[in-house]
Amino acid sequence: MPTRRRALLVLALLAAASLASLAVALAVGSVPVALGDVLDALAGADTPARQIVVDLRLPRALAGFACGGLLALAGALMQVLLRNPLADPYVLGISGGAGVGALGAMLLGLAGIAIAGFSFVGALAAMLLVFGLAHGDGSWTQTRLLLTGVVVAAGCGAVVALILTVAPEQKIHGMLFWLMGDLSQATTVAPTLTVLAITLAVALPFARELNLLARGAEQALALGVAVSTLRRLVYFVAALATAAAVTTAGSIGFIGLIVPHLVRLIIGNDQRLLLPAVVLAGGSLLVLADTLARTVVAPTQLPVGVLTALIGVPVFLYLLSRSAKA
Amino acid sequence: MILQARALTVSIGPHRVCDGLDLNLAAGSRLAILGRNGAGKSTLLATLAGLREPDAGDIQLDGRTYEELGIKAAARLRGWLGQERGDPFASTVLETVLTGRHPHLDRWAWESANDKDIARAALAALGLAGMEDRAIQTLSGGERQRAAIATLLAQQPRLYLLDEPLAHLDLNHQITTLELFARRAQAEGIACVMVLHDPNLALRFCDRALLLFGDGTHVEGPVAEVLNAAQLSQLYGHPLRRVENVFIPE
Numbered sequence: 001m002p003t004r005r006r007a008l009l010v011l012a013l014l015a016a017a018s019l020a021s022l023a024v025a026l027a028v029g030s031v032p033v034a035l036g037d038v039l040d041a042l043a044g045a046d047t048p049a050r051q052i053v054v055d056l057r058l059p060r061a062l063a064g065f066a067c068g069g070l071l072a073l074a075g076a077l078m079q080v081l082l083r084n085p086l087a088d089p090y091v092l093g094i095s096g097g098a099g100v101g102a103l104g105a106m107l108l109g110l111a112g113i114a115i116a117g118f119s120f121v122g123a124l125a126a127m128l129l130v131f132g133l134a135h136g137d138g139s140w141t142q143t144r145l146l147l148t149g150v151v152v153a154a155g156c157g158a159v160v161a162l163i164l165t166v167a168p169e170q171k172i173h174g175m176l177f178w179l180m181g182d183l184s185q186a187t188t189v190a191p192t193l194t195v196l197a198i199t200l201a202v203a204l205p206f207a208r209e210l211n212l213l214a215r216g217a218e219q220a221l222a223l224g225v226a227v228s229t230l231r232r233l234v235y236f237v238a239a240l241a242t243a244a245a246v247t248t249a250g251s252i253g254f255i256g257l258i259v260p261h262l263v264r265l266i267i268g269n270d271q272r273l274l275l276p277a278v279v280l281a282g283g284s285l286l287v288l289a290d291t292l293a294r295t296v297v298a299p300t301q302l303p304v305g306v307l308t309a310l311i312g313v314p315v316f317l318y319l320l321s322r323s324a325k326a
Numbered sequence: 327m328i329l330q331a332r333a334l335t336v337s338i339g340p341h342r343v344c345d346g347l348d349l350n351l352a353a354g355s356r357l358a359i360l361g362r363n364g365a366g367k368s369t370l371l372a373t374l375a376g377l378r379e380p381d382a383g384d385i386q387l388d389g390r391t392y393e394e395l396g397i398k399a400a401a402r403l404r405g406w407l408g409q410e411r412g413d414p415f416a417s418t419v420l421e422t423v424l425t426g427r428h429p430h431l432d433r434w435a436w437e438s439a440n441d442k443d444i445a446r447a448a449l450a451a452l453g454l455a456g457m458e459d460r461a462i463q464t465l466s467g468g469e470r471q472r473a474a475i476a477t478l479l480a481q482q483p484r485l486y487l488l489d490e491p492l493a494h495l496d497l498n499h500q501i502t503t504l505e506l507f508a509r510r511a512q513a514e515g516i517a518c519v520m521v522l523h524d525p526n527l528a529l530r531f532c533d534r535a536l537l538l539f540g541d542g543t544h545v546e547g548p549v550a551e552v553l554n555a556a557q558l559s560q561l562y563g564h565p566l567r568r569v570e571n572v573f574i575p576e
Contacts, residue, residue: 083414225397226397
């Protein structure tokens with residue numbers, strides 16, 4: 001049972017870890033920059049490293065942090081909303097919709113901001129479609145929402161496969177990178193960071209109510225939680241967070257599923273601490289994974305989604321087996 | 327009156343649970359709801375708890391409807407024990423019981439030492455002292471049931487709506503749980519509505535009984551009048567005979 005003081009301590013530690021991960025991301029790369037030079041460049045000194053640190057690495061690192069935080073937050077919220085530990089941000093088809101949008105844009109020969117725009121529209125369309133279908137007769141249960149989302153996701157998957165089949169050879173590589181998750185195209189970070197701040201700020205005041213929702217809707221209602229309003233709020237916050245993340249960096253896997261569980265295994269399931277903690281942990285993890293993705297086999301860049309899975313899976317399995325013994 | 331229902335009509339799907347039910351429950355009173363499986367006991371209880379809408383009629387807690395009270399104020403007045411026990415995520419027994427304090431806390435407040443004392447006292451009242459740090463999922467069915475009742479005690483409502491409070495409980499805990507509510511009803515002026523399956527326990531621990539016959543008809547009144555062999559035989563569709571000199575748990 002975390003107290004408020006312990007929660008603040010945990011968050012301070014995670015915030016320090018986030019800063020450290022950002023520092024590593026700015027310093028490491030094909031041109032190593034000493035930590036002192038990184039700080040000078042950030043402070044505005046006109047050093048040779050300035051362009052590398054401020055113009056190239058900083059936007060990418062911040063985008064990675066924002067996407068990791070958004071995905072972890074969305075995953076934690078979806079797990080509460082669906083009362084299902086297997087839920088992740090993509091389970092309800094939002095990334096599928098974004099995928100159809102993004103790949104469709106690439107197929108049409110669009111680039112840059114147009115791809116992001118198309119994928120955001122696709123994500124919003126999937127979000128409204130799932131909500132509308134699941135909410136149709138006014139009674140929406142977790143099972144109905146989950147089934148609707150899974151079916152919409154499967155439909156989007158089929159369209160994505162169709163696009164990959166008919167796409168010309170030279171476009172396939174970019175499409176696959178998008179599908180696996182890739183931060184190299186992320187340049188404008190302000191909107192993503194803003195969405196992260198907004199979604200966290202909207203979700204946090206309801207954290208104790210989410211604790212009750214996770215234990216069952218009827219009991220939460222009997223204990224004074226406006227369940228149907230809260231569910232809608234959580235759905236749209238999680239969906240918006242997912243849409244913002246996939247729009248920025250494609251569908252990066254495993255962060256949204258594994259980070260909430262990792263954090264839960266360490267600090268428990270009190271959403272008041274868990275929600276801000278997963279944002280910091282998810283952000284740091286994705287920044288580190290992306291740093292690895294662009295350095296391990298440099299100059300070739302790996303899609304970061306592959307790295308998050310390769311790091312996340314063994315760490316998660318280790319923690320799971322450890323907690324089973326305890 | 328803590329609980330007042332007027333001309334309450336409740337149905338679930340095509341099935342009519344009750345038609346024009348009037349209830350008046352004063353402080354200290356305990357009402358048993360009896361009926362066959364599927365008669366609609368839980369549905370009626372959830373309706374009384376404000377968790378689902380009745381077809382017709384109105385329900386008042388302390389003279390106000392659920393709408394007038396609002397969700398959170400209602401949670402300070404009435405507690406509801408459901409039948410479902412599912413915790414998909416790990417948590418300790420103390421954390422579980424502390425959820426009962428939610429309606430008493432402000433949005434940004436964390437549980438105080440006083441809240442924890444209330445939760446510990448509730449656990450002790452149900453014989454779960456010392457289990458505070460156990461994971462809720464490692465508890466037995468009966469222990470989980472008692473933890474759920476402790477959560478309800480921590481909520482400190484004035485009206486307890488108990489759906490099969492004795493489920494999974496052994497004989498000892500069935501009696502001590504019913505004694506606990508009977509004692510509190512007298513000492514603290516609370517009222518209880520409980521779904522029971524044993525007319526003997528209803529006769530012994532409740533002062534009123536509501537029989538739901540499953541066809542929309544009902545009988546409600548003091549236990550001495552309502553619980554007789556003829557009515558219970560009709561209620562359960564099985565002949566019952568009243569006997570004296572049997573062994574019952576003290």
